[in-house]
Amino acid sequence: MMRELHVSLNQTQKVRLQAAFQHLSDIGSQASSGLLVSVSDTIPVNNEDGILKGHGTSERDGQVVATVCGVVERVNKLVYVRALRARYKPEVGDIIVGRVIEIAPKRWKLEINFSQDAVLMLQSMNLPDGIQRRRTAVDELNMRTIFEENDVICAEVRGFQHDGSLHLQARSQKYGKLERGQLLRVPAYLVKRRKQHFHDLEQYGVDLILGCNGFIWVGEHVVPADNEMVEDQESTLKDKEQSYTPLEIRQNICRIANSVRLISALGFAISVDAIIDTAEASKSSNVDIKDMLGAEFYVQTAEREVQKRISLLKKKRG
Amino acid sequence: MDLLSDDEKKLPQVSNILPLLKRGIGVHHSGLLPILKEVIEILFQEGLIKCLFATETFSIGLNMPAKTVVFTNVRKFDGDKFRWLSSGEYIQMSGRAGRRGIDQRGICILMVDEKMEPSTAKMMLKGSADFLNSAFHLSYNMLLNQLRCEDGDPEKLLRHSFYQFQADRALPDLEKQVKELTRERDSIVIEEEDSLKDYFNLLQQYRSLKKDVHDIVFAPKYCLPYLQPGRLVSLLYASNDKRPSFFTHEPVTWGIIVNFQKINNLNEAADKRPEDSQYTVDVLTRCMVAKESETKKSIKIVHLKEQGEPLVVSVPLSQIVSLSVVRLYIPKDLVPLEARENMLKVLSEVYSRFLKDGIPLLDPEEDMKVQSNSYRKAVRRIEALDRLFEKHEIRNSPLIQQNLQVFHDKLELSAKIKLVKKSMRSSTALAFKDELKARKRVLRRLGYINSEDVVMVKGQVACEISSADELILTELMFSGSFKDISIEEMVALLSCFVWQEKLQDAPKPREELELLFSQLQETARRVANVQLDCKVQMDIDSFVNSFRSDVMEAVYAWAKGSKFFEIMELSSVFEGSLIRAIRRLEEILQQLTFAAKAIGETELEEKFQEAVKKIKRDIVFAASLYL
Known part of the structure; x- marks a missing residue:
């Protein structure tokens, strides 16, 4: 320990x-009564039908094995392994704090401790004037007045796009740049x-x-x-x-x-x-x-x- | 139209409508194939269809004006009965008459083939548009999605809803109502109110006791043996005015039993004991027949001495007051009028013979062998009450009837005030507040959220499912139901979620599918029970029955790769409805794919994807012509 x-x-x-x-x-x-497993340990499932294999599990030779070290969790027939020490895995609705590392067309890229950089689109945040409208080219040019590189900002996970990228949103007064x-x-x-x-x-x-x-x-x-x-x-x-x-x-x-x-x-x-x-x-x-x-x-x-x-x-x- | 394959061009709906369209006649309703519907709409807009037969669907949403609108009927079937068109519907439909820039005026023709009250006609033609009322309701999916956001407070959402707004706005009206009702109540002044109240209460007590006794004596197990044909019975008959009367003795008349029978209630299960079922007794008595219209007759039982026809009517047991010892001989044939008239003559003779001390009655205890403590107790109390009545000072007051009537009105007003006040209270509080609490309880009980309102694994799955019952689908998923069955079976099972229409003669699905369906029903019942436990108002049976197995077979075949005309033969539903169902099915499958991804079950995810591929083909997903 x-x-x-x-x-x-x-x-x-x-x-x-x-x-x-x-x-x-x-x-x-x-x-805790949970079963601790490490990678490649077999998880006993006493051969029920229709076992659902969730995160951190895989099937090998007809047996369910763990692919991460962690605690075995069961919900009805779902079996998954909750990793003890894992990288951050975003879920919709999570509040995250991140640092701007790049400004790309219509978006900021943020480092958020995930395996990829998160994307905050210009359209998924409130403009400083507080008006709901289409974002114009001028807005795009003025993006640096909102956030610059190395700014620390706070946002919410909006969801995964179809291409697998992680999108954030900051449509609230409490999200945005963090200072001091x-x-x-x-x-x-x-x-x-x-x-x-x-x-x-x-x-x-x-x-x-x-x-x-x-x-x-x-x-x-x-x-x-x-x-x-x-x-x-x-x-x-x-x-x-x-x-x-x-x-x-x-x-x-x-x-x-x-x-x-x-x-x-x-x-x-x-x-x-x-x-x-x-x-x-x-x-x-x-x-x-x-x-x-x-x-x-x-x-x-x-x-x-x-x-x-x-x-x-x-x-x-x- | 070349989008369709050759097989689909041979569909009866397609081939039948072509000659009609060539002659400039079109048909438009929701059961059409979507592509046909679009073809007809486009042709209509181009002015190529001269005459279109359409349902109400055509009147809403689309911009499809015509020169003339013809109503073939002024009533419409709304699911359980034919009713007059509402003014809102009339406005929508008649508003289609007259094309802007083309016609000078639009013509609207109403075909009225029955008598219509001027007031209903006025309501329909001149009435205002339908009120816009909020149909907002809570769903678990909404709740979960709100809960997993940081500032997502479901209460806040509710407070800003249109529903809440309407409830708030109705408040002053309700207050006014209360005020008016209170004023009305206070304006009623009665002399000697206290003693009157006393008397009234006594009367109420007396009535309820009488009813108790009646219920005991006329429990079918006691009275059935005595309902032989020919026995004289006394009946209640309704006095002309509808107001409740306040006599201690209610108006009765006499009749002769002809027969009795059980009411066969279709909904009731067959295994109920005979004692519990309802009986009606056919009684020959004097009736007044009033003709209301050509088809309807209203029959009212009147007193023997009054004018009227002798008729056999069925009355419920509750309307019979007492049974007499006397039995008369009844001729076998009661159809001729004279036979009945004669019977009644005999009856009135009996009546006048016993006029002095009434026709002797069957004694419940001695003759009918009613043995029950509660009966004896009730009888004793009635006797006591009788004495009280006699002693009561107000009994002899000449105005007793009117006073009682007024008093009764006053009581009714008070009850009304209470009711309005109650609805006021519920609208000052946050609408849905109780339901919100109850629904959260359900989610907690089923393990979707934890005690701190944080969304758990199950909740994440339910979050993804928005176009079908999220709880049941999630439960099915977590019980592994989708895992072991083939893709086709899975698609068939899911079809139960999207199909709501009721078919009378739907064929039973085959055994494997039936098994899956019963699994679904079991889950539904379980979830419904939990919801009921948590005080969410619902009817378990109707909830369970809202899942229909009617199109399972057809959808199964479709997923197997059958042609569309083949699956149409498997079910007796409209093409358009089936296509809608399959399209919704695809939507659910997409959502389930996301849900499977959320819990990291890749095999299931692939399975759902595969299913989407299998059903997304041909005519069902033919591209819209508008795009």
Whole structure:
């Protein structure tokens, strides 16, 4: 269960961390009853008729074998393997954060941690003037005023086209360019699909976007702009340049970002609750932002997670 | 027309219509082959068809004006009965008369071959267009697609729907209605209201008790042995005005039993016990016959002493009040009028002979051997109530009848107010809110979404299916039903989802297909039960029966590669309907292909693709002439 760590631990810390992980794996083995398989393992299907072989499975010599390492899942007669550590696989409706890498005719290409670049068409996003209309050649020429290369943007997965390319859409005020914050990359499997991926952490004045593709955005809170854009756009632009993010908020952003880094380094699932929890803990125990990634707090976080899971387990058993 | 193969040119529909078209006569209805329909439409627009016989389909959507529109009838069959045309339909159809730029005026001819009330005629010809009402309804597919988007909040969608808008707009009207009704109710003032109320309640109680007793005594197992021909029975007869009467004793007359029979209800299963079924009794009595029109007669039972014809009528058991001990001899032949008249004379004689203390009745307990505790209890309570009535002060008031009537009206008004208020409440709340909740519950129960409303694997499959019942198809897919059957069988099974018409004499599909169909019905029943458990309002049987196996055989043959005229021989449906069904089938197959892709089942995906290839050929998918 040990993950690649970049922290140097002293002897006692090492022992404590090992004990914590031991606990976790104990609890984990109690809780999950799923069958773990690795590549080419046979999946027992007791010869029922009409077994459906889903993702991560294949048929060989009349037997169902796994093609990835993971947990066997069954839904009625469908058998599939949920990979433990896999690349991000988009599904329709996922919220993703990505970086623009290329501007092509009528489209932006985004790097989103998938096996191919995603496509955001000019027509599948709202224009800055908020008017619904056909996109003209002028709009196409002005594409760089909306997003430039290396901009970080947030969008939703619209679906796969017939040619297999992945299309995104950003038809909402909350999608679009992300500024004044940090982009973090974590393994995509740590981010679980939820009802909510946009979070406004009011006590910190920070926006948190947990992209399903493992890109996480921590940035200054922005008030969603009104649909009718103000006419004197230039003056607002100037205002923006002049205004700056206050130091306190910058610190908060860093604190949250470090919490995310810490949780992902420990290999725990990333959720808002976990992030806030960690950030609060660091604040209450007076850990400096820069020390959050240090050895001591690292071990403490692991131990806190153990406590949390134990109490959860107790609650479940009543 | 050269698009069609030689075989298809020989289809009866094609070869029959050609000579007609050559003479400038056309036919247009929804059962035509699409290509024929288009040919006729184009010919009509070119002015090459001088006379077109068309159904209502022609009046909607297409821009096909004519000089003259002729209605051959003013009634139309709408599925269960012939009704007058609605004004909206009339506007649509008559509006086709007159071509812009060609005709001075359009001519519309109505062929009326029966009597038409002026008011209905006025409604039809001068009425306004049909109201635009929202037919919006929730579907699981919509719900799932909303749920898997980040900001997709189904409630928000509902709140902005036209349906909600209409409900909101109806609110002030309802309020006004409540106000008016309340005013009306309050304007009714009755003296001594309390004691009247008391009396009224007593009366109600008395009635319900009487009814209980009646139900017990006239349960078929007790009374059937006594329904012999010739027995005198007293009958209820409706008084002239329709308002409920408030006498403690209702008007009765006497009649002679001729026969009794069971009502054969077609819907009822045969295994019901005889006691449960309904009976009618044929009774000879005096009736008033009123002629309403040439074909219809209304028969009303009147009192013996009044004018009327002696007739044998069937009455339900509930209309018989009591049975007497007296039995009369009935002549074998009651057809001649005199025989019946004589019988009634005898009857009135009996009646006048016993006038003093009434015709002796069968005693339920002693004669009819009714043994039941509830009967005895009810009888005792009736006696008690009788005494109460006698004591009641208001009984002797001269205005008692009118007062009771007014009181009754008042109560009815109150009930109405309650009803309107209830509908007001439901429209102030979000329309569909309860249904939304119930449907989410169904999805959770079936494992389409989890407790946090995140769409699961099954939900992803259902998301892809939008043109047929998504739940059942998904369930079938996940139970592996499509896996082991051949492509042709699969196509035939799917045809049940697209075919809705009911055929009377549809041949049963062969055994393998029948087996698949019963599998489908089983799944449908299961899903329907879950939905019912989750309080989604539905009728299980009609839901299960909405899947029709009628065209399975034809579609099976089509997927096997049969010619179109061959499959037409297999079923007695219109060509056009079958083609529509197969086209929809192709759509579903495409969606299922995507669904199979979503769960990563490549074999199934290929199978669906293969099926699409097999059915997408020839006349069914002939390109439209408009393109």
